[in-house]
Amino acid sequence: xxxxxxxxxxxxxxxxxxxxxxxxxxxxxxxxxxxxxxxxxxxxxxxxxxxxxxxxxxxxxxxxxxxxxxxxxxxxxxxxxxxxxxxxxxxxxxxxxxxxxxxxxxxxxxxxxxxxxxxxxxxxxxxxxxxxxxxxxxxxxxxxxxxxxxxxxxxxxxxxxxxxxxxxxxxxxxxxxxxxxxxxxxxxxxxxxxxxxxxxxxxxxxxxxxxxxxxxxxxxxxxxxxxxxxxxxxxxxxxxxxxxxxxxxxxxxxxxxxxxxxxxxxxxxxxxxxxxxxxxxxxxxxxxxxxxxxxxxxxxxxxxxxxxxxxxxxxxxxxxxxxxxxxxxxxxxxxxxxxxxxxxxxxxxxxxxxxxxxxxxxxxxxxxxxxxxxxxxxxxxxxxxxxxxxxxxxxxxxxxxxxxxxxxxxxxxxxxxxxxxxxxxxxxxxxxxxxxxxxxxxxxxxxxxxxxxxxxxxxxxxxxxxxxxxxxxxxxxxx
Amino acid sequence: xxxxxxxxxxxxxxxxxxxxxxxxxxxxxxxxxxxxxxxxxxxxxxxxxxxxxxxxxxxxxxxxxxxxxxxxxxxxxxxxxxxxxxxxxxxxxxxxxxxxxxxxxxxxxxxxxxxxxxxxxxxxxxxxxxxxxxxxxxxxxxxxxxxxxxxxxxxxxxxxxxxxxxxxxxxxxxxxxxxxxxxxxxxxxxxxxxxxxxxxxxxxxxxxxxxxxxxxxxxxxxxxxxxxxxxxxxxxxxxxxxxxxxxxxxxxxxxxxxxxxxxxxxxxxxxxxxxxxxxxxxxxxxxxxxxxxxxxxxxxxxxxxxxxxxxxxxxxxxxxxxxxxxxxxxxxxxxxxxxxxxxxxxxxxxxxxxxxxxxxxxxxxxxxxxxxxxxxxxxxxxxxxxxxxxxxxxxxxxxxxxxxxxxxxxxxxxxxxxxxxxxxxxxxxxxxxxxxxxxxxxxxxxxxxxxxxxxxxxxxxxxxxxxxxxxxxxxxxxx
Numbered sequence: 001x002x003x004x005x006x007x008x009x010x011x012x013x014x015x016x017x018x019x020x021x022x023x024x025x026x027x028x029x030x031x032x033x034x035x036x037x038x039x040x041x042x043x044x045x046x047x048x049x050x051x052x053x054x055x056x057x058x059x060x061x062x063x064x065x066x067x068x069x070x071x072x073x074x075x076x077x078x079x080x081x082x083x084x085x086x087x088x089x090x091x092x093x094x095x096x097x098x099x100x101x102x103x104x105x106x107x108x109x110x111x112x113x114x115x116x117x118x119x120x121x122x123x124x125x126x127x128x129x130x131x132x133x134x135x136x137x138x139x140x141x142x143x144x145x146x147x148x149x150x151x152x153x154x155x156x157x158x159x160x161x162x163x164x165x166x167x168x169x170x171x172x173x174x175x176x177x178x179x180x181x182x183x184x185x186x187x188x189x190x191x192x193x194x195x196x197x198x199x200x201x202x203x204x205x206x207x208x209x210x211x212x213x214x215x216x217x218x219x220x221x222x223x224x225x226x227x228x229x230x231x232x233x234x235x236x237x238x239x240x241x242x243x244x245x246x247x248x249x250x251x252x253x254x255x256x257x258x259x260x261x262x263x264x265x266x267x268x269x270x271x272x273x274x275x276x277x278x279x280x281x282x283x284x285x286x287x288x289x290x291x292x293x294x295x296x297x298x299x300x301x302x303x304x305x306x307x308x309x310x311x312x313x314x315x316x317x318x319x320x321x322x323x324x325x326x327x328x329x330x331x332x333x334x335x336x337x338x339x340x341x342x343x344x345x346x347x348x349x350x351x352x353x354x355x356x357x358x359x360x361x362x363x364x365x366x367x368x369x370x371x372x373x374x375x376x377x378x379x380x381x382x383x384x385x386x387x388x389x390x391x392x393x394x395x396x397x398x399x400x401x402x403x404x405x406x407x408x409x410x411x412x413x414x415x416x417x418x419x420x421x422x423x424x425x426x427x428x429x430x431x432x433x434x435x436x437x438x439x440x441x442x443x444x445x446x447x448x449x450x451x452x453x454x455x456x457x458x459x460x461x462x463x464x465x466x467x468x469x470x471x472x473x474x475x476x477x478x479x
Numbered sequence: 480x481x482x483x484x485x486x487x488x489x490x491x492x493x494x495x496x497x498x499x500x501x502x503x504x505x506x507x508x509x510x511x512x513x514x515x516x517x518x519x520x521x522x523x524x525x526x527x528x529x530x531x532x533x534x535x536x537x538x539x540x541x542x543x544x545x546x547x548x549x550x551x552x553x554x555x556x557x558x559x560x561x562x563x564x565x566x567x568x569x570x571x572x573x574x575x576x577x578x579x580x581x582x583x584x585x586x587x588x589x590x591x592x593x594x595x596x597x598x599x600x601x602x603x604x605x606x607x608x609x610x611x612x613x614x615x616x617x618x619x620x621x622x623x624x625x626x627x628x629x630x631x632x633x634x635x636x637x638x639x640x641x642x643x644x645x646x647x648x649x650x651x652x653x654x655x656x657x658x659x660x661x662x663x664x665x666x667x668x669x670x671x672x673x674x675x676x677x678x679x680x681x682x683x684x685x686x687x688x689x690x691x692x693x694x695x696x697x698x699x700x701x702x703x704x705x706x707x708x709x710x711x712x713x714x715x716x717x718x719x720x721x722x723x724x725x726x727x728x729x730x731x732x733x734x735x736x737x738x739x740x741x742x743x744x745x746x747x748x749x750x751x752x753x754x755x756x757x758x759x760x761x762x763x764x765x766x767x768x769x770x771x772x773x774x775x776x777x778x779x780x781x782x783x784x785x786x787x788x789x790x791x792x793x794x795x796x797x798x799x800x801x802x803x804x805x806x807x808x809x810x811x812x813x814x815x816x817x818x819x820x821x822x823x824x825x826x827x828x829x830x831x832x833x834x835x836x837x838x839x840x841x842x843x844x845x846x847x848x849x850x851x852x853x854x855x856x857x858x859x860x861x862x863x864x865x866x867x868x869x870x871x872x873x874x875x876x877x878x879x880x881x882x883x884x885x886x887x888x889x890x891x892x893x894x895x896x897x898x899x900x901x902x903x904x905x906x907x908x909x910x911x912x913x914x915x916x917x918x919x920x921x922x923x924x925x926x927x928x929x930x931x932x933x934x935x936x937x938x939x940x941x942x943x944x945x946x947x948x949x950x951x952x953x954x955x956x957x958x
Contacts, residue, residue: 034603036553037560038590043603046548046618053549069525070532074515075554075592075623075639076576081516097555098580099592102638103573103627111517113554113578113592124513124522133809139525143623144554148582160554330612 012343014281019225020153026275027154030284030344040152040159044268047344050292052162052268056142058194059164059266062186068138068166073120075143076111081119085244088118091211095147097159113146118212118237118263121167122245125259131250132171135259136179140166155272156229156479163267169247169259173238176260177215180234183264184217187232195270196287196395197221197277198403199231200425200474202450207434214238220449220474222403223276226423228449228476231273234264272479277399278368284345285368287395288388295325295384296341300334300353311352314362314380318350321381323388342367347391348384368395407474412463413443416475420444425476429469431462439464446475491822493760498704499632505754506633509763509823519631519638523747526823529771531641531747535621537673538643538745541665547617547645552599554622555590560598564723567597570690574626576638592625597691597716597742600646601724604738610729611650614738615658619645634751635708635958642746648726648738652717655739656694659713662743663696666711674749675766675874676700676756677882678710679904679953681929686913693717699928699953701882702755705902707928707955710752713743751958756878757847763824764847766874767867774804774863775820779813779832790831793841793859797829800860802867821846826870827863847874886953891942892922895954899923904955908948910941918943925954 012025027033032048044052060070076099083089092115099111114120125137146160155161166183170176184201191197199219209216213235221231239258242248248256278285288294295318299311308329315327326346328337334351341349351363362380364373368391375383406424410416419426426446430436437448455472462469491504506512511527523531539549555578562568571594578590593599604616625639634640645662649655663680670676678698688695692714700708718737721727727735757764767773774797778790787808794806805825807816813830820828830842841859843852847870854862885903889895898905905925909915916927934951941948 034606037602038553038555038557041553041555044551046550049550070528071525072523072528072641074517074520075625076517076520078517094582097578099576099578101577101579123516127513146554162551
């Protein structure tokens, strides 16, 4: 990285000085978001929203390939409807935003701005499902949800966030459980293919599962400050909602039964994961497959004859190869532009100046490593296409190495404390007793992130209570 | 159309018996929507939502080509913010849904669920615009809005609907006015290219324009019951909002100025236009370019050997040509399926049975005319691709012929009454006095739909007051 740029981008806090402030600085300076006048409700600016659109495009394709259909449910839920499933309302009641007045008149059954839509989907399913022939129903919705949070941070925890919520109904428990696991795999693929983030897949403990679920699965990511970030969840509900809402179907045996239900979602919280996992002191570093701009072309000494036309020609060549490219012809200095697109995390910078033109060369700079590569003009497109995959792999491997380096097997409370102090996951054998979970939370403020699918026992007793250990579990401090 | 199908689809009301009931029947039976438990808030079912996705895809492409960027603004507006522009709040106050309670506590400045987002965009623009170099700002948002309407009808008027809202800021009046007209052209293209609906473009009268706008333009469609349907609007705001919100920029001359603003939107109301303009007594008739399923393949005598494999082969051939095709292999009867996909308005039905297979033939049926075409298997794909354009053209021309046949030039009040009685537009010369507009509304319940761009004067005086006429204006009863 050129010194010039390091100086310019010193306008943001350094990670080692204050990671939380660095994060907020990047959100603002990379123009991903802005605050609105209502606390916790953020504005998704074009660059931030464009990243979300890339995620939407990937998931929509995967959802449709697996037979899911998009729908749109109302933005409000009558209080009486949200109360129908007991555990569910207990979980969400403290976070509700409630509308009491419509058209100047009081609303008898106040309307809750949806915090999640299980109740709306289940009510609708009760009307449209009557036979096993109507199953499965595989619906998904893209929308925003509102949760009245006291402490908010851009993308990570907000009063409103964007997400998708899948809601499905199945004939059998087996089929519904398979669905919940299948969607978790798609989220895991999203991390590996698009976000360059290695997720850890697992099951949530009873204490940490979703309000109303029988089983909650999640993808967990590890941030560079050592904290965990729950990045997506899928739930198997059994027939709890179906019973509460009277959803029944005539089975193949002619008998009435309740269908088995799932829901699953990821949100704009993923933007927070991308920022933290990959970012550095010069700003955002975007994985190339999710980057709205994969390549930026910057003319150097743009006022010299031939430079702008050459930059345009390169841009057209790159565009024609299907790469998302932007040419910055503005009258800002080249150095200023270098900093700007570093802040915005554009994976590849193309520099073209009079000397390059004379030599028939193009200079490519990788955002993730700062590496400069000079290639012949005719090799540029092929090199860029190769670099896109190469950068993605480098970023994924770097994140994976960090993750592997921050999973510590612990056998007693001292080791647990030390591991959490270092940051990352404390990997522990656990008796499955919620009391031990509570005790760890009290002592360390860490929570059980998940019971990973990958279960290789390494100890016999739970280090908290000394009783027989049953499961491997990952503890961490979390967002 | 086979008699069999006409009998089956008699489950919906006939248009001539009760057009309004026919409309509601189609919305429900074609599975476009369902009612939720909150009045006026509908559920967009997969088939209805998929039509909206086609419209989104078309418009997103056109918006991005013309330099617009998508963003997402909060779903709530503080009351104090919505009140900043006087005309605007006057227009929207009676329709507001207001949230007073968040997390169990009263909210000091109650939050209005967005009915439209001019105020949010303008507040944000005040923060990010400071120089002419920051202009234009060309933002668009896909979202839902809430308007607390007393009388609601699916897609046409709802307490919540889906839409896009563009909000732009410009250096000069000229540029902003050009933007408002350019977006109107894109909406008009949408009608001609995708929806097969001929829109009438024009300017709204002072009385009918948007709350806070200097000028409102609209695309107007004519429904088969003779009523007009405003199908999309674009607005030029001047600097009113910018002044109220303190948006200023340093101009090229170094002086501070207020930018000129536009907004523009179309909504799921377009689904209502599609249903009414093209539908018939057998249900929906979808224009092929907007149809989520363009071709349905139905095996006839599906239990006979070879029929299902043949149907699958045809489906693959059609799919490979880029056409959206669905094969219905379910165990329902072929006749039942014919009716179902007629109800859903699928433009082309492919029938394949033992006799077709033996002869090497395929039978194609056009939904819009009922015409049956038998082609050799190897000609099928080319014929389908030709039919898609042919059907679109036929549907557009039919709608255009209806429109042209329902514009009546009127020279006095008797002719105005007669024209409105017949249904369609009464085309009138007008003095531009709002009193005459009010009088026509009182007497006939018709409103000025627009002052069409196409102005060819045909009379000297306003038939209401006898004063000098200045403009051609179209009156109609409207949704």
